[in-house]
Amino acid sequence: MRAWRGLRRAASSALSSGDGAASGGRPRRRAWETSLSPLERVRQLLPPEEAAAVGRCAAAAQAPPQTSPEKEEAAAPQVPSDAAGARPGPFRAGELALAEVRRKHNTTLKLLCRLVAGSTLASPGGILPHRDIIGQLPGQVLRTSAGARLLLRRPSLEEYVLLMPRGPTIAYPKDISAMLMMMDIHPGDTVLETGSGSGAMSLFLSRAVGPKGRVISYEIRNDHHNLAKKNYRYWRAAWEIGHMEEWPDNVDFILKDISTAAADMKSITLDAIVLDMLNPQSALPVVHPNLKQGGVCAVYLANITQVIDLLDRIRTCKLPFLCERIIEVTHRNWLVLPAKIKNCKSSQMVETQENIEEPPQKEYKENHIQDEVVLKESEYNESLSDDAETYCSVPYVARPSYWQDAHSAFLTKLRKFGPLLS
Numbered sequence: 001m002r003a004w005r006g007l008r009r010a011a012s013s014a015l016s017s018g019d020g021a022a023s024g025g026r027p028r029r030r031a032w033e034t035s036l037s038p039l040e041r042v043r044q045l046l047p048p049e050e051a052a053a054v055g056r057c058a059a060a061a062q063a064p065p066q067t068s069p070e071k072e073e074a075a076a077p078q079v080p081s082d083a084a085g086a087r088p089g090p091f092r093a094g095e096l097a098l099a100e101v102r103r104k105h106n107t108t109l110k111l112l113c114r115l116v117a118g119s120t121l122a123s124p125g126g127i128l129p130h131r132d133i134i135g136q137l138p139g140q141v142l143r144t145s146a147g148a149r150l151l152l153r154r155p156s157l158e159e160y161v162l163l164m165p166r167g168p169t170i171a172y173p174k175d176i177s178a179m180l181m182m183m184d185i186h187p188g189d190t191v192l193e194t195g196s197g198s199g200a201m202s203l204f205l206s207r208a209v210g211p212k213g214r215v216i217s218y219e220i221r222n223d224h225h226n227l228a229k230k231n232y233r234y235w236r237a238a239w240e241i242g243h244m245e246e247w248p249d250n251v252d253f254i255l256k257d258i259s260t261a262a263a264d265m266k267s268i269t270l271d272a273i274v275l276d277m278l279n280p281q282s283a284l285p286v287v288h289p290n291l292k293q294g295g296v297c298a299v300y301l302a303n304i305t306q307v308i309d310l311l312d313r314i315r316t317c318k319l320p321f322l323c324e325r326i327i328e329v330t331h332r333n334w335l336v337l338p339a340k341i342k343n344c345k346s347s348q349m350v351e352t353q354e355n356i357e358e359p360p361q362k363e364y365k366e367n368h369i370q371d372e373v374v375l376k377e378s379e380y381n382e383s384l385s386d387d388a389e390t391y392c393s394v395p396y397v398a399r400p401s402y403w404q405d406a407h408s409a410f411l412t413k414l415r416k417f418g419p420l421l422s
């Protein structure tokens with residue numbers, strides 16, 4: 001670690017006293033800098049003993065690990081890189097692609113599209129034909145007709161549910177994760193959900209119970225029922241094109257009022273129940289007989305008075321549930337950014353660090369130009385404490401982001417208990 005800090009300091013001072021720095025611009029690369037490897041380049045800047053030590057460390061890191069024949073045998077069946085799900089390959093027509101556009105105040109606009117050869121993606125920074133995306137590897141930055149940069153990649157399930165068409169409000173992914181944990185959902189489980197809404201929760205449940213599990217999703221409204229099914233099918237169809245294995249077809253969407261569904265569920269034992277609907281207390285008397293003893297019913301409620309109504313109904317109707325927890329999941333977004341000093345005093349230092357960490361200078365600067373936080377010179381001097389000197393050569397600013405997700409809900413964990421043994 002000490003050698004690395006010494007190396008950074010040596011590289012920093014050598015580069016900032018070089019030609020480019022002295023002329024006030026970006027340090028120009030000399031011929032030997034471009035022809036040598038990054039490690040060889042920094043070794044040129046060190047005293048001979050330190051350079052030799054760095055060389056020894058690098059050689060040790062590159063040497064193949066010493067393995068016994070048994071270990072080699074155990075490691076022999078190589079897992080193909082794509083066996084975990086995602087095809088490692090480029091975008092294909094029919095897949096979902098997510099385009100990210102960097103905007104002011106470190107915000108990012110995300111656009112979702114399904115790739116079709118003759119279509120175009122319209123962004124505030126101009127259009128991009130889908131045929132320019134098809135065939136590219138995810139993670140590629142492309143330019144729109146107007147010259148704006150878009151980062152293209154495959155969307156996560158969280159991003160898909162936040163961007164897919166909505167009817168009723170979805171359960172937010174942060175709350176869904178907490179509820180999946182509350183219910184301790186495992187692959188192979190059978191879970192009851194009410195209502196289907198826009199289908200966000202159904203998709204996460206589908207993934208959690210896997211191909212051997214089952215999700216039964218009730219919805220009272222025809223339009224919501226159709227939307228949930230549509231969002232689910234859309235994700236599955238696109239998934240199959242971009243991935244090696246199928247997305248499980250394990251959700252039964254049922255158009256029915258849950259309070260009339262007792263007869264349908266006679267022979268079903270549920271591992272868990274999740275209720276995201278108005279008046280969840282009206283569903284409890286119907287669904288609780290099917291929940292296994294010790295199983296959890298997670299209830300998503302918009303305000304605390306609804307929690308009181310729910311608990312009061314459980315008490316007055318003597319339903320076999322104990323309330324184990326009521327939680328509100330809050331996330332706070334933060335920004336941690338390298339500072340750009342007014343009067344440009346630190347610009348050399350920012351560039352120095354980038355040279356060591358090796359992103360191509362131009363591209364890095366273009367992609368991160370919005371991320372700079374401007375410090376006044378007095379603030380900069382304050383920030384150069386001993387700690388700053390020890391850990392990095394560039395001052396960073398950390399503060400809560402301007403953009404906070406305000407949505408909140410109360411998640412109530414009810415545990416079903418069995419009758420007292422006498």
Ligand SMILES: C[S@@+](CC[C@H](N)C(=O)[O-])C[C@H]1O[C@@H](n2cnc3c(N)ncnc32)[C@H](O)[C@@H]1O
Binds near residue numbers: 168219
């Ligand atoms: C807030 S939405 C659910 C959103 C869903 N969890 C999601 O993540 O997309 C509530 C849904 O419950 C449905 N609902 C309300 N009462 C119901 C009942 N008695 N039986 C079935 N569905 C019901 C509503 O029509 C609505 O679509």
